[in-house]
Amino acid sequence: MTNEQVVRPNIMAVLEDRGYRSTNSRRSIVHILEDKGSGFTAEEIGRELPSVGRATIFRTLKLLLEMGVICRLNLPDGPPKYSLSRVEHHHHTVCVVCGNVGEFRAATIERLMRTLSNEIPGDVIGHRIELYITCDLCSKENTN
Amino acid sequence: MTNEQVVRPNIMAVLEDRGYRSTNSRRSIVHILEDKGSGFTAEEIGRELPSVGRATIFRTLKLLLEMGVICRLNLPDGPPKYSLSRVEHHHHTVCVVCGNVGEFRAATIERLMRTLSNEIPGDVIGHRIELYITCDLCSKENTN
DNA sequence: GTTAGTCATGGTACTTAGTATCATTAATAT
DNA sequence: ATATTAATGATACTAAGTACCATGACTAAC
Numbered sequence: 397m398t399n400e401q402v403v404r405p406n407i408m409a410v411l412e413d414r415g416y417r418s419t420n421s422r423r424s425i426v427h428i429l430e431d432k433g434s435g436f437t438a439e440e441i442g443r444e445l446p447s448v449g450r451a452t453i454f455r456t457l458k459l460l461l462e463m464g465v466i467c468r469l470n471l472p473d474g475p476p477k478y479s480l481s482r483v484e485h486h487h488h489t490v491c492v493v494c495g496n497v498g499e500f501r502a503a504t505i506e507r508l509m510r511t512l513s514n515e516i517p518g519d520v521i522g523h524r525i526e527l528y529i530t531c532d533l534c535s536k537e538n539t540n
Numbered sequence: 541m542t543n544e545q546v547v548r549p550n551i552m553a554v555l556e557d558r559g560y561r562s563t564n565s566r567r568s569i570v571h572i573l574e575d576k577g578s579g580f581t582a583e584e585i586g587r588e589l590p591s592v593g594r595a596t597i598f599r600t601l602k603l604l605l606e607m608g609v610i611c612r613l614n615l616p617d618g619p620p621k622y623s624l625s626r627v628e629h630h631h632h633t634v635c636v637v638c639g640n641v642g643e644f645r646a647a648t649i650e651r652l653m654r655t656l657s658n659e660i661p662g663d664v665i666g667h668r669i670e671l672y673i674t675c676d677l678c679s680k681e682n683t684n
Numbered sequence: 685g686t687t688a689g690t691c692a693t694g695g696t697a698c699t700t701a702g703t704a705t706c707a708t709t710a711a712t713a714t
Numbered sequence: 715a716t717a718t719t720a721a722t723g724a725t726a727c728t729a730a731g732t733a734c735c736a737t738g739a740c741t742a743a744c
Contacts, residue, residue: 417711417720438701449723454702470614475701489660500660508652512671516633516644519679522672527653529662561740563692582730593694598731619730 407465414463421448425456429466434479435497469497469526487525493534500527551609558607565592569600573610578623579641613641613670631669637678644671 407426412418425448428441442453457478460466469477469488479488479497485506489498505525513520551570556562569592572585586597601622604610613621613632623632623641629650633642649669657664 415720419711419721421722447723451703451724452722455721458702489662489664491662492665498661502656502659504652504656508648509671512646512648515646516671516673517642518633518635518673518675520633520671520673521636524668524670524672526668527656527660527664528666528668529660529664531662535663561691563739565693591694594730595695595732596693599692602731 405465407460410463410465411459416459421445421452422456424448425453426460429460429478429480434499435477435495436479437475437477439475471495472528487527489527489529489531491531491534492528493530496531496533498531549609551604554607554609555603560603565589565596566600568592569597570604573604573622573624578643579621579639580623581619581621583619615639616672631671633671633673633675635675635678636672637674640675640677642675 407430408418408423411422411426416422424445425441428444429436432440438453438457441457442448442450445453457466457468461468461478464481466478467481467488469479469490471477471490472492474495477495477497479499482499482501484501486499486501487505489500490496491498509520509523551574552562552567555566555570560566568589569585572588573580576584582597582601585601586592586594589597601610601612605612605622608625610622611625611632613623613634615621615634616636618639621639621641623643626643626645628645630643630645631649633644634640635642653664653667
């Protein structure tokens with residue numbers, strides 16, 4: 397696991413580079429994403445931007461997903477959560493108590509996946525790894 | 541990756557051992573699950589059992605999920621798919637073309653996860669790994 | 685085997701994440 | 715400044731799943 401500086405792209409610039417327009421709604425959604433960083437739901441964003449239509453929120457999230465700027469995480473229960481992606485490939489931790497989402501990188505996993513792909517029938521083109529944890533905060537609260 | 545014989549529990553027995561009743565609906569649902577094995581959707585089961593109420597299908601799937609008899613797999617798109625679990629811990633491959641779901645085991649992964657948990661903040665209590673592949677059948681069809 | 689109690693069922697209405705449609709509005713290119 | 719076209723918000727819809735509730739089916743105890 398590494399802890400190097402997280403490099404994030406200028407999201408609006410990425411959108412514009414792909415020919416998408418820089419609109420008020422998109423800017424305010426992106427602004428909130430950058431503020432929250434990780435573990436936010438679509439509904440949450442909608443609540444903070446009542447002037448922006450629900451459809452637009454989902455449309456924008458979908459766009460950003462396709463561009464790889466954010467990722468969606470399906471939790472065992474509750475609505476899916478979105479997180480800003482690192483530029484680099486990464487994986488997620490989810491606290492099963494509070495639902496907080498974290499990110500980590502581990503070169504060992506990637507090396508292992510390459511090895512594994514020899515033993516899997518078919519061509520491995522991607523993978524997704526989620527670690528379910530109880531985060532430090534939640535285990536502390538439990539012992540109090 | 542291992543290929544040993546898949547050991548499956550007697551699902552109805554497991555249900556009854558937990559105090560749940562052996563009803564017609566449950567038996568017919570379980571029967572279909574055992575027939576399909578993996579990669580089926582809730583809707584699919586409902587279609588094959590028009591006499592069983594939709595609610596009952598979801599109720600039963602939920603029960604089986606809680607008991608660990610089946611697992612739910614959220615695909616990048618399309619409805620979630622359910623699979624009979626092996627008794628043993630395992631992971632899934634999903635073909636991104638046809639959506640077929642496979643299972644595999646890899647002790648290396650489990651060992652790696654244990655190592656990794658030292659580097660992750662909080663207590664790791666579980667993990668989920670999905671490999672996205674194009675299965676042999678689909679890559680063949682593409683080259684034809 | 686009958687019965688009593690309770691669990692499970694099917695039907696229906698609801699919730700929630702996300703999408704389709706469409707007339708109006710705003711961003712861009714010229 | 716204007717024409718073009720993309721994006722928007724509103725609304726209605728779909729689809730996975732759940733809540734509710736009166737009726738029916740299991741099981742246990744007799």
